[in-house]
Amino acid sequence: MKRIIPMAGILLAAWLVVNNPLSNTYVASLVDNRESITVSKESNLLETIESNAKKYRIDAVDAKIDPVWKAIPGINGLEVDIKASYNKMKKDGVFDEHKLVYKQLKPKVHLNDLSASPIYKGNPDKKMVSFLINVAWGNEYLPDILATLKKQNVKASFFLEGRWVQKNPELAKMIVEAGHEVGNHSYTHPDMSKISEAKIRQEIMKTNDVIEATTGKQVTWLAPPSGYFNDAVVRIAKEQKLGTLMWSVDTIDWQKPSRDVLLQRVMSKVHNGAMILMHPTESTSSSLDELITEIKQKDLEINTVTEMLSEERSMSDNE
Incomplete structure (x- = not known):
């Protein structure tokens, strides 16, 4: 014969799971752990972008007067925009140099500054x-x-x-x-x-x-x-x-x-x-x-x- 569990017993068991302090602690620990993993992942991505930024930097070049070619214009340098690069990569959470965002750096000497x-x-x-x-x-x-x-x-x-x-x-x-x-x-x-x-x-x-x-x-x-x-x-x-x-x-x-x-x-x-x-x-x-x-x-x-x-x-x- 099948054993029939009274409905009251089912309801009591459900109440105990929901209201048991140990159960709450377990669920909370799972949520906290998941959040810490997410924060750690984001932190690692940001640190990776910051640590690699210097490698991708290109210094600005000043305008100059060349002895042969005379006036040569300068050109902007490039620097990784860390915040914009992070925002572009955070969805995947993986560093990708092709998704780096750059900002341009002005030279100190411009064409108009030359004689x-x-x-x-x-x-x-x-x-x-x-x-x-x-x-x-x-x-x-x-x-x-x-x-x-x-x-x-x-x-x-x-x-x-x-x-x-x-x-x-x-x-x-x-x-x-x-x-x-x-x-x-x-x-x-x-x-x-x-x-x-x-x-x-x-x-x-x-x-x-x-x-x-x-x-x-x-x-x-x-x-x-x-x-x-x-x-x-x-x-x-x-x-x-x-x-x-x-x-x-x-x-x-x-x-x-x-x-x-x-x-x-x-x-x-x-x-x-x-x-x-x-x-x-x-x-x-x-x-x-x-x-x-x-x-x-x-x-x-x-x-x-x-x-x-x-x-x-x-x-x-x-x-």
């Missing part, structure tokens, strides 16, 4: 390059160049001659409306190393004025025609709050090279911080799409001169 000096390239630790497109002619190739830049989602820096802007205001506006940077390429395209200081100042100021009046953009960079300059040009440009730009890679597209020659010419010399000189020519127009693709395949970002010379690190600098 007047030309700039040929960006910081070698920055995985970015820029196209410097000097415009005083070549209107027929500009639409295709702009279309290729749009297709590839690339921003460039166009240096405009003042006279050209006055004659072609719609093209100048088209460049700006496409999101590109515009700079000063003098007003009449002279050899700026052979004109008076008064004429240098006039060439710079007049071009600044016409670009701003036409496009609404203030200019911050000067690209002297044919790369001719002297100390007076650089000094006067700095007085007008303009940096003077040269280049480190030249397409020499005005010589009408074939597409293969132009590509080889650039890709054999391209480097971190490269400033790549070009013009609106048939050679550049026909090779630009492939050129951009090949540069991107080297894990180099392409952006304006201002972005490339800034101290901000690019997306891939800490990879």
Whole structure:
């Protein structure tokens, strides 16, 4: 026969389990132990991030004047943001260097702190390059160049001659409306190393004025025609709050090279911080799409001169 336990007995047993002080102590100890394990796990993760932070730190680099390359911009350092990194990892509770969050550290010496000096390239630790497109002619190739830049989602820096802007205001506006940077390429395209200081100042100021009046953009960079300059040009440009730009890679597209020659010419010399000189020519127009693709395949970002010379690190600098 089956033994039948009265309902009252079941209820009494349940009451004893719930109200027994020993039972409460046991349950409480289980909860406390679980909490201590969680706290210990979190503490260990935080300690691991803190102990590894120094290993992943990259010091900021100050701007400097190099004896060969002249003014070289600085670049921000990187430091692990411990709190943000912990918050990103705490769900899994496991240290993962790929989930580290960084904050950038400013250098002590900036490009603007340096004495007047030309700039040929960006910081070698920055995985970015820029196209410097000097415009005083070549209107027929500009639409295709702009279309290729749009297709590839690339921003460039166009240096405009003042006279050209006055004659072609719609093209100048088209460049700006496409999101590109515009700079000063003098007003009449002279050899700026052979004109008076008064004429240098006039060439710079007049071009600044016409670009701003036409496009609404203030200019911050000067690209002297044919790369001719002297100390007076650089000094006067700095007085007008303009940096003077040269280049480190030249397409020499005005010589009408074939597409293969132009590509080889650039890709054999391209480097971190490269400033790549070009013009609106048939050679550049026909090779630009492939050129951009090949540069991107080297894990180099392409952006304006201002972005490339800034101290901000690019997306891939800490990879």
